[in-house]
Amino acid sequence: MTTSRESRRTRTALTACLLALPVVAAGPAGATDEAGLVGRWDVMVTVHNGEPPQRGPMLCDFTPDHLLHCTTKPGGPPQNGTGIWTRTGSGAFSFWITHPETNGAVNASHLGRVGRTHFTTRASAYVCSPDGTPVIGPVLVETEAQRI
Known part of the structure; x- marks a missing residue:
């Protein structure tokens, strides 16, 4: 009888520890996920607006306050x-970006x-006039x- 009671207590304690582990390891909700994107990234952009597609290198900074700056x-x-x-x-994100141009x-x-060291995205882009009206798009x- 003692063995059965001790075994049950051990299993209960073990289960409680295992259930608590993900909460302790993750820290505050979303903190690990949010920090994963924050930082500077070396980005290659491919715009499918013709053949061959246009490619351009950029540096992008994702800040803790959810802003994005690319040069x-x-x-x-x-x-x-x-x-x-x-x-x-988990592992997924989205962003909206505007690239100002002379005519819109x-x-x-x-x-x-x-991931820890890389990301990939797909987007729909629109060229808009100064009043915000789309004139071209969607463009893939x-x-x-790669994280810098």
Whole structure:
């Protein structure tokens, strides 16, 4: 009888420890996920607006306050832009970015997957007039990025 009671107590204690482990390991809700995207990334953007697609290198900074700042790397087509980002699930995120141009802007909504050292996205982009009216699009845009 004692063995059965001790065995049951041991199993109960072990189960409680195992159930608590993911909560302790993860820390505050979403903290690990959010921190995974924050930082500087070396990004290659591919715009499928003709054959061959246009490719351009960028540096993008994802900040803890969910802002996004991208600058064109030397030699690339001008694509500087700003936007906002959010995590949408485990390893998934989205961001919206606008690239101002002389006669309006290019706006794109990206959905992607992020790992510790890389991310990829696919987006629909629109070229918009100064009043925000889309004049070209949707255009498929893809990115591949490495953490710096």
